[in-house]
Amino acid sequence: MTDIKIKIxxxxxxxxxxEAPTDMNxxxxxxxxxxxxxxxxxxxICGGMAMCASCQCYVTSDHDLPEKSDDEEAMLSxxxxxxENSRLGCQLHITESMDGLEVxxxxxxx
Ligand code: FES
Numbered sequence: 001m002t003d004i005k006i007k008i009x010x011x012x013x014x015x016x017x018x019e020a021p022t023d024m025n026x027x028x029x030x031x032x033x034x035x036x037x038x039x040x041x042x043x044x045i046c047g048g049m050a051m052c053a054s055c056q057c058y059v060t061s062d063h064d065l066p067e068k069s070d071d072e073e074a075m076l077s078x079x080x081x082x083x084e085n086s087r088l089g090c091q092l093h094i095t096e097s098m099d100g101l102e103v104x105x106x107x108x109x110x
Contacts, residue, residue: 004099010037011105020094029055029089042108048090053079055089056106063101081106
């Protein structure tokens with residue numbers, strides 16, 4: 001059992017250094033929710049189905065993350081505020097190789 005460290009910048013620019021378990025089959029969106037780093041109802045709206053982009057984040061560290069699925073690509077092509085380093089948090093499953101990951105939550109889509 002290992003926890004990894006992740007640095008998450010919330011939508012107010014506050015940096016949180018949190019620990020996330022690699023053995024609970026969690027994704028990054030669920031980690032953000034469990035630490036209440038974004039208000040309820042503003043993240044994870046589709047329940048992690050790659051269908052809402054409320055979990056969009058910008059990956060600012062140099063990690064080799066799994067490629068985007070077609071569903072993730074499709075959702076990001078329709079979302080707002082998308083950047084080169086955008087990912088859907090719900091599609092990033094927490095693994096040991098993500099130790100030290102740094103992400104910033106994308107602004108809420110209104
Ligand atoms: S929670 Fe809806 S796309 Fe990630």
